[in-house]
Amino acid sequence: MSIKFVFAAALLSAVSAVQATDEYQAKRTEWGQPDLQGVWNFASNVPMTRPRQFGDREYMTEEEAQALAAMSEKQYEALNNDGVGGYNTFWVESAGRGDNLRTSLITYPVNGQLPQMVEGTQVQIGGLGPDFKGTRPVRATVGGVGKDGPEDRGLSERCIVGFNSGPPFTPSMYNNNIQIVQNKDTVVIITEMIHDARIVPLDNRPHVDDSIRLWTGDSRGYWEGDTLVVETRNFNDLTQSFSVFGDAYDKVLTEKFKRVDEYTVDYEFTVDDPSTFKDKIVARVPMSKVDGQMYEYACHEGNYGMTNILRGERLAEERESETSR
Numbered sequence: 645m646s647i648k649f650v651f652a653a654a655l656l657s658a659v660s661a662v663q664a665t666d667e668y669q670a671k672r673t674e675w676g677q678p679d680l681q682g683v684w685n686f687a688s689n690v691p692m693t694r695p696r697q698f699g700d701r702e703y704m705t706e707e708e709a710q711a712l713a714a715m716s717e718k719q720y721e722a723l724n725n726d727g728v729g730g731y732n733t734f735w736v737e738s739a740g741r742g743d744n745l746r747t748s749l750i751t752y753p754v755n756g757q758l759p760q761m762v763e764g765t766q767v768q769i770g771g772l773g774p775d776f777k778g779t780r781p782v783r784a785t786v787g788g789v790g791k792d793g794p795e796d797r798g799l800s801e802r803c804i805v806g807f808n809s810g811p812p813f814t815p816s817m818y819n820n821n822i823q824i825v826q827n828k829d830t831v832v833i834i835t836e837m838i839h840d841a842r843i844v845p846l847d848n849r850p851h852v853d854d855s856i857r858l859w860t861g862d863s864r865g866y867w868e869g870d871t872l873v874v875e876t877r878n879f880n881d882l883t884q885s886f887s888v889f890g891d892a893y894d895k896v897l898t899e900k901f902k903r904v905d906e907y908t909v910d911y912e913f914t915v916d917d918p919s920t921f922k923d924k925i926v927a928r929v930p931m932s933k934v935d936g937q938m939y940e941y942a943c944h945e946g947n948y949g950m951t952n953i954l955r956g957e958r959l960a961e962e963r964e965s966e967t968s969r
Contacts, residue, residue, distance in 0.1 A: 670870055670903040675828040678870045680901055683938045684909055684931040686813050687737035687820040689716065692887075692927065694748035694756025702756075704745045735818050744930055749815070751912075752926035758887060759923035765890045770798050783884045783891060791957035794950055801950060803943035805859055805883060806837025811876055811897055812913035815929060822931075823938045824901075831865055831872065839941050844874050852878055859883060861897065872901040890920030907933045 670678040689712075698704070704712070720733045748756035769776060770784030778789040780796065785807040788797040799805040808816035813835075821836040831844040844865040852862045857880035865874040876899070879892035886895075895917040902910045909931040916924045 668903075668905055673826055675826075677826065677828075677867060678872070678903055679826070680824045680831075680872060680903055680909060681826050683821060683823045683934040683936065685737070685821050685934050686815055686911065686929050686931045688744070688749065688815040688929060689713070689738060690744060690746050690749050690815075692749045692814060693758060694750065698747040698756070700755055701747055702751070704747055706745070709745050731817065737818050737820055746928075749927045749929055750925060751928055753923060758889075759921045759925060761889060762918070762920055762922060765920050767888055768884065769888045781882050783882060784888065785884075791954055793954070797950065797953070799883065800838065801953075803838055803947050803950075806835055806840070806941075809835035809837040809840065811842070811860060811863075812899060812915065812927070813911065813929060819941065821934065821938050831874075833874075834938070836938055836941050838943050854878065857881070857893070861892070861895075868900075870902055874899040874901070885917045885920040886915045886925060890917065892917070894919040909933075 673679050673681070716738065720736060720738060723736070724732045750756045750758070753759055768778055768782065768784040770787030772786060775788050775790055780789070782789055782796060782798055784798045785800040785805060786798045788801065790796040794802055800807040808814050808820055813822065819836045823834040825832040825834065829845065829847045831846060833842045833844065834840070835842070840860060842860055842863055844863045846865050846867070848866070849864065851864055856862070857878055859880060859882070861876035862878040863874050863876040865872055867873070876897040877895070879895050881891040881893035883892045884890060885892045895915060898914045898916070900912040904910045911929045911931050912926065914924055914926045915921070
């Protein structure tokens with residue numbers, strides 16, 4: 645993990661003091677565009693979907709937030725007492741935004757839940773535990789269906805797509821960082837996980853031909869006032885549409901980036917995929933300014949884990965064969 649959340653306490657106190665207002669004017673680049681450049685962290689302690697006890701309520705009370713924080717603290721402490729073999733809280737980006745009392749990151753549907761699935765939608769629920777039942781292609785990012793070859797493993801284990809970097813960006817346990825670089829007619833969005841650089845032209849060029857399909861889609865951007873709007877389509881069918889559901893072949897993703905104060909970019913995304921969901925999904929994720937650099941997550945160059953996973957399985961098969969003779 646390249647950037648820790650050690651800056652969180654100071655940052656959140658500053659954010660609380662500098663609330664976003666309609667009067668805020670973002671600094672401009674030399675081309676007159678709002679300046680979104682820098683490293684931004686999208687970690688969150690707000691769940692993507694709303695816990696059922698909140699119903700249609702968008703916000704928690706201060707007391708409810710404190711109770712949830714105390715419960716989370718106990719859960720994280722349990723990680724520290726679990727011994728070796730997993731992640732403890734050293735690795736976990738668990739700090740929340742002091743000014744964000746939302747009950748879910750999903751703002752639409754209004755109940756904070758995912759919309760109804762299209763009948764026949766495929767589901768792959770990965771994880772760090774045992775392999776899950778299923779066949780190739782493995783669209784889940786973590787875990788796998790077997791160990792006969794790399795294609796049996798999840799996309800992040802294969803260093804293809806990060807487990808939180810999408811697009812869209814969805815907060816997870818760690819490495820929730822991106823870097824934005826701008827020039828006059830291009831924006832580059834660099835993700836920490838799997839170190840992908842998404843190049844977003846701003847010159848009104850059309851999307852690539854529909855026959856060209858990409859892991860992270862084909863992005864085009866434009867300015868809507870002070871908001872950078874990025875539309876991405878032409879995903880391949882080898883990634884999930886959203887969460888653990890479907891595939892992304894027919895997905896159209898619209899992302900909006902707006903700097904609302906010195907320390908915050910308001911990030912909103914809309915997933916529209918009629919092949920997977922019967923309605924759209926809209927979510928908002930505050931991004932906090934990071935006072936530091938983002939270092940390369942060199943997955944391909946250092947991915948000895950995949951070799952060891954497959955080697956370990958071959959050894960296990962060999963031992964099983966020996967004991968069955």
